[in-house]
Amino acid sequence: MTMFHASTEQLELIDSFTRPLEELFAPARLHKSESDYGQWVTGAEFGWFGISLPEAAGGIGLGMVEEALLFEKFGRHLVTPGFMAASLAAKTAYLCGDAALAQQILNGELPVAMARQGAPGAGVTLVDAASAKLCLVLSPQGTALFHADAVVERQPLDAAQWSIPLQSARLAGNAAAHAATQKIGADVNLLLAAQLTGIAAATLDMAVSYSLLRQQFGAPIGSFQAIKHYCTDMAMQVQAAKDMLSFGAVAVAEARDDHRFQAASALVVATRAAFFNTAKNIQIHGGMGFSAECDAHLYLKRAHVLDTLAGGLKASRAALRRETSIFGKDAA
Amino acid sequence: MMPEMMPEMMDESPDDFRARARRWLRDNVPTEHPPVDGPESRAYALAWQQRQFAGGWAGLTWPRAYGGRELPVLQQIAWFEEYARAHAPSTHNALFVGMNHAGPTLIACGSDEQKAFHLPKIMQGDVIWCQGFSEPNSGSDLASLRTRGEVQGDELVINGQKIWSSYADIADYQELLIRTDPASSRHHGLSWVICPMDAPGITVRPIKTMAGPAKFAEVFYDNVRIPLANIVGGLNNGWKTAMATLSFERGTASLALQISLSQRVEELIAACDDVALGETLMDLRADAAALRAMSYQFAIKSESGPVGSEGSMIRLYFAELAQRVARVAIDIFGIAAPEVLAVHGLGYDYFDAYSETIAGGTAEIQRNIIAERVLGLPRGSR
Numbered sequence A: 001m002t003m004f005h006a007s008t009e010q011l012e013l014i015d016s017f018t019r020p021l022e023e024l025f026a027p028a029r030l031h032k033s034e035s036d037y038g039q040w041v042t043g044a045e046f047g048w049f050g051i052s053l054p055e056a057a058g059g060i061g062l063g064m065v066e067e068a069l070l071f072e073k074f075g076r077h078l079v080t081p082g083f084m085a086a087s088l089a090a091k092t093a094y095l096c097g098d099a100a101l102a103q104q105i106l107n108g109e110l111p112v113a114m115a116r117q118g119a120p121g122a123g124v125t126l127v128d129a130a131s132a133k134l135c136l137v138l139s140p141q142g143t144a145l146f147h148a149d150a151v152v153e154r155q156p157l158d159a160a161q162w163s164i165p166l167q168s169a170r171l172a173g174n175a176a177a178h179a180a181t182q183k184i185g186a187d188v189n190l191l192l193a194a195q196l197t198g199i200a201a202a203t204l205d206m207a208v209s210y211s212l213l214r215q216q217f218g219a220p221i222g223s224f225q226a227i228k229h230y231c232t233d234m235a236m237q238v239q240a241a242k243d244m245l246s247f248g249a250v251a252v253a254e255a256r257d258d259h260r261f262q263a264a265s266a267l268v269v270a271t272r273a274a275f276f277n278t279a280k281n282i283q284i285h286g287g288m289g290f291s292a293e294c295d296a297h298l299y300l301k302r303a304h305v306l307d308t309l310a311g312g313l314k315a316s317r318a319a320l321r322r323e324t325s326i327f328g329k330d331a332a
Numbered sequence B: 001m002m003p004e005m006m007p008e009m010m011d012e013s014p015d016d017f018r019a020r021a022r023r024w025l026r027d028n029v030p031t032e033h034p035p036v037d038g039p040e041s042r043a044y045a046l047a048w049q050q051r052q053f054a055g056g057w058a059g060l061t062w063p064r065a066y067g068g069r070e071l072p073v074l075q076q077i078a079w080f081e082e083y084a085r086a087h088a089p090s091t092h093n094a095l096f097v098g099m100n101h102a103g104p105t106l107i108a109c110g111s112d113e114q115k116a117f118h119l120p121k122i123m124q125g126d127v128i129w130c131q132g133f134s135e136p137n138s139g140s141d142l143a144s145l146r147t148r149g150e151v152q153g154d155e156l157v158i159n160g161q162k163i164w165s166s167y168a169d170i171a172d173y174q175e176l177l178i179r180t181d182p183a184s185s186r187h188h189g190l191s192w193v194i195c196p197m198d199a200p201g202i203t204v205r206p207i208k209t210m211a212g213p214a215k216f217a218e219v220f221y222d223n224v225r226i227p228l229a230n231i232v233g234g235l236n237n238g239w240k241t242a243m244a245t246l247s248f249e250r251g252t253a254s255l256a257l258q259i260s261l262s263q264r265v266e267e268l269i270a271a272c273d274d275v276a277l278g279e280t281l282m283d284l285r286a287d288a289a290a291l292r293a294m295s296y297q298f299a300i301k302s303e304s305g306p307v308g309s310e311g312s313m314i315r316l317y318f319a320e321l322a323q324r325v326a327r328v329a330i331d332i333f334g335i336a337a338p339e340v341l342a343v344h345g346l347g348y349d350y351f352d353a354y355s356e357t358i359a360g361g362t363a364e365i366q367r368n369i370i371a372e373r374v375l376g377l378p379r380g381s382r
Helices: A008-017 A027-031 A037-045 A064-076 A082-095 A099-106 A185-213 A225-253 A259-284 A286-290 A296-309 A313-321 B014-028 B038-054 B073-085 B096-109 B112-124 B238-249 B252-271 B275-302 B310-333 B346-357 B363-374
Strands: A112-117 A124-127 A134-139 A142-147 A151-156 A166-171 A179-181 B129-132 B148-152 B155-162 B173-179 B190-196 B202-207 B216-227
Touching (some): A027 A296, A064 A185, A064 A225, A082 A142, A124 A151, A142 A185, A225 A259, A225 B275, A225 B363, A259 A286, A259 A296, A259 A313, B014 B073, B038 B112, B096 B129, B155 B173, B155 B190, B238 B252, B275 B310, B310 B346, B310 B363
Parallel strands (some): B129 B173
Antiparallel strands (some): A112 A124, B155 B216
């Protein structure tokens, strides 16, 4: 039987696998503490860093479909991008034959931070990196794993503005990567798309709940067409992002000819869904939505951070342009 | 007439099925353009349907008992994908109502006699169907309709008027929604009836669309007599039957069109060297890929039971994406290009796409339905 979407079993498995998120990663935690490194060992103990690596390598032995579903949940809970860094770092080390390094990442000994470099030699943007021992650098050249010491001249950016610690930095001139690969671009796109999809879904839920609760003119605001239509637009964005993610993840897991195209599409769709929904969620919450006490802004800001790690929507579209659709002229 | 059952169809792998579809389409897709309206468009649509039936490609998911092939929906999707790649005639033609509304509605709600009589005729390309739901004063508020059918003996006597009835001037049958209980109001007391378009008392006045062709029509009923046996789903139970019809319209009816959007976007990407439009085209490309992913999900789910109102979401996503694709084509080529001006060219597609967010329930009504039935928001004033 040919699969095109995540199965019910896969969805249920990830639901049970991520139950601790509700308690440990309530989004409101970010009002008090913006870094998730206090939970690093927890993430390692739950096996969240190696879900798609073989059991022999210390992973859970599942595939990219399960990993995409896991990271959709991480997006919903605004889990630090460091968890994505850990997963990609372990995979990069594993693919480069450094099983010992992969193992140290998987068991939580070596916390990893996520960084983005726009071009070779350019500066990097570092996310939530204070306690990290390793840095996973995404760039148009692929995925490279560095020792944290190799990322120098760190300047803290205004942390309060983006609700997560950010630094600008650069790679030391003599820095050599522990491991690097160009082979997991589709995995990177899927994990970013998954978190952005989770953000779009969480903000839809938040907007619908508030529309049922909030009364004006003697009725829930969700009974007014203007609000209904916003919520419907948000729901369509979520449906598109979720189905695209699931379809793309299965394409990657099964190594279909067009899996890179599907993963690149998933990122473009999910990024736009996250930006649309986080903005509409703020609008639906009115004055409350504009207040720092409300969670709404946390989702918007995290969408920007993930988009930055992806290189920006412009770059994501340009990357999609380089892929071939099965409907394209040159396609088989 | 049954199509010849070729031995290789048994236990054929999905790849082999697809390859066989591709070969057949390569050899059989008509090279001449479809006429836009009138008797020529009828003849063209029926001939193309007859050719597909003879090749064994009609009614792929329809019940075997009525001449269908009863194949899994994934094979239907594979056929539509190859259909799009082969540039076969758009399924948004005179056959659309029969294949995608009336046929599926009869399969779901029709009597054995109705199914045995009508389904083979639709599938074999013998007949054209049209829809008779909207009235001049009943558009988005369909349940307010007033065309009446009075029960006299074993007949209904119908008086009233329908509008926006696509292909009514060339159709053999109409799916007609009327009020059969004069004391009723709103969605109670309606009936869904099969109306033969040659019945005495029917007058059809074609109306030109903004895209040019006279593709839809007003239909007037003056003491039109139709047997009670033509009621589908029971007397005064027509709202339920009509909702089944609309669930197809809002569900799988547009599967072929949804899938063909990816093909159209790829053609625009290949034709466009304007860097300024590159980002727009990549959004369209990604959204068309997402639509395809949604269509697969919905079609597969719909095989194991009713899927509910989320079909409305996909239908609306498709409608608005189709309009964006049609529009960017004009931006790429300009209004004076031969590709735009041609019969059935990009200009025609662009204008025709304006119907996508109106026909089958406006985008605004769809949004209300999605908000209330999928998201659980409360009903309010319109």
